[in-house]
Amino acid sequence: MYEIEISDIRKLSEIVKEKYDYDFTNYAISSFKRRIKRVLELYKFKSIAILIDKIKEDSVFFEEFVSEITVNVTEMFRDPSFWRELRDHIIPNILLNHDNISIWHAGCSSGEEVFSMAILLREMNMLHKAKIIATDIDKSIVEKAKKGVYSMKSMDLNTKNYIRFQGEQDLKDYYTVENQKIVMDPTLVEGVSYRVHDLVNGGVFNKFDLILCRNVMIYFNQKLQNMVLKKLHESIFKYSYLIIGSKESLIWCDIASKFIVVNNDEKIYKKIKD
Amino acid sequence: MTKYKFDRTYKAIVIGGSAGSFQGIVKILSALPVDFKIPIIMCLHRLKHVRNGFVEALSIKSIKPIEEPYDKQNIKFGKVYLAPANYHLAIELGNTFSLSTEEMNQNSRPSIDITLDSASYVFKEKLIGILLSGANKDGAWGMKRIKDHGGITLVQEPKECMIDTMPSAAIEQTKIDHILTINEIIEFLNALHVHIKTLN
Numbered sequence A: 001m002y003e004i005e006i007s008d009i010r011k012l013s014e015i016v017k018e019k020y021d022y023d024f025t026n027y028a029i030s031s032f033k034r035r036i037k038r039v040l041e042l043y044k045f046k047s048i049a050i051l052i053d054k055i056k057e058d059s060v061f062f063e064e065f066v067s068e069i070t071v072n073v074t075e076m077f078r079d080p081s082f083w084r085e086l087r088d089h090i091i092p093n094i095l096l097n098h099d100n101i102s103i104w105h106a107g108c109s110s111g112e113e114v115f116s117m118a119i120l121l122r123e124m125n126m127l128h129k130a131k132i133i134a135t136d137i138d139k140s141i142v143e144k145a146k147k148g149v150y151s152m153k154s155m156d157l158n159t160k161n162y163i164r165f166q167g168e169q170d171l172k173d174y175y176t177v178e179n180q181k182i183v184m185d186p187t188l189v190e191g192v193s194y195r196v197h198d199l200v201n202g203g204v205f206n207k208f209d210l211i212l213c214r215n216v217m218i219y220f221n222q223k224l225q226n227m228v229l230k231k232l233h234e235s236i237f238k239y240s241y242l243i244i245g246s247k248e249s250l251i252w253c254d255i256a257s258k259f260i261v262v263n264n265d266e267k268i269y270k271k272i273k274d
Numbered sequence B: 001m002t003k004y005k006f007d008r009t010y011k012a013i014v015i016g017g018s019a020g021s022f023q024g025i026v027k028i029l030s031a032l033p034v035d036f037k038i039p040i041i042m043c044l045h046r047l048k049h050v051r052n053g054f055v056e057a058l059s060i061k062s063i064k065p066i067e068e069p070y071d072k073q074n075i076k077f078g079k080v081y082l083a084p085a086n087y088h089l090a091i092e093l094g095n096t097f098s099l100s101t102e103e104m105n106q107n108s109r110p111s112i113d114i115t116l117d118s119a120s121y122v123f124k125e126k127l128i129g130i131l132l133s134g135a136n137k138d139g140a141w142g143m144k145r146i147k148d149h150g151g152i153t154l155v156q157e158p159k160e161c162m163i164d165t166m167p168s169a170a171i172e173q174t175k176i177d178h179i180l181t182i183n184e185i186i187e188f189l190n191a192l193h194v195h196i197k198t199l200n
């Protein structure tokens, strides 16, 4: 079997960094290596050297590469108990002191998380009060998120999650089926601003009452997690909320002391220090 | 005296299992010496959308507490870990865990192949892989990776398995070191425990 060496991965990341404005050098090696292996198989490249040459020469291919190297697997209402907590406690708490709520989905992937949020807010009758920004590094996945068109197959799990979230309607009230595809109700996200943004090299661009960055930093090593968390910390108002994936943790991170745990099972943190 | 020979120390044991492996796992966990030192990392196929309950069910009879690791958590001596629902569990250079939500492998997330492959890369010849009963071929390739890196491979005796697809696939792909019943696996682990103690 063809073995991908760590030194090859380093070389590839260096070249990407030099030529394009992306820095994968501190992505977690184990998953990054699997993604590269997958790209080699997908394009039938015999070695990483061929991939490196292709990346050097072909900036259109590079965009595809970014798209393949990132893991876009997502669900609506992933971890239903988290969404219940958001609806029953966190959002009411924010709206106690604010007329409006600003939300950032960092690493929104194909947008299922954004639709979940929009549905939740509509059912609370608060959607009109929300200003939502959804970003991802992967340009093509942001395009997909904007369209809000999903496969029939994916709806099985989404529907199960929605039922366990105990929503007020049927999930099917929020979409139509056209040509065997699920078309989400576009009015849910008409106020959402979708953008391409890189958490690693991109700057801090705003402050929010609520940031969701779930299952994104698991692809980073600890050094990069610390760097990105610093930016997320800067992007949250004091006494506002950061939410990460259910199997991620802030405990080991440099900025841990600037947050308190609001709900450990659902990984909800509140910023208490600037 | 025991028939198992060891000539080095081991950094981890990875156990893979799927349909029909629950009883066997419980038996192994209930027979572990209290001070068993080598970390045990379990990757078991489980319901994707059920986050809670599985650890508790396994823990009832387990000698040691079982933990579902967080992303980038350190692997420690004496601990037993279980891959969380709906995440792949990989081992990272520097002895930490790494989680991922990437595509399913052989219809499975967590995938045993991913845990075994990443562990074999990090621990090389200091890894022991154990594959139990199961209805698909996840894990067979991972066992080959362990063998290629010089580690020890064990599979549950197919005749003892409720569903033998998984161990049989591994036996087909790799020259497995030991094909054992659950009782023999327990014996193996006890012998290993004695060996590790003599090293210290």
Ligand SMILES: C[S@@+](CC[C@H](N)C(=O)[O-])C[C@H]1O[C@@H](n2cnc3c(N)ncnc32)[C@H](O)[C@@H]1O
Pocket: A070, A071, A072, A073, A074, A075, A078, A106, A107, A108, A109, A110, A113, A135, A136, A137, A138, A141, A197, A198, A199, A200, A213, A214, A215, A216, A219, A245, B101
């Ligand atoms: C597994 S998805 C998470 C989707 C959703 N938040 C969830 O929990 O289901 C991870 C996303 O992070 C994005 N991502 C990876 N690196 C990134 C970076 N440096 N900046 C922004 N997004 C990134 C990927 O493109 C991918 O869409």
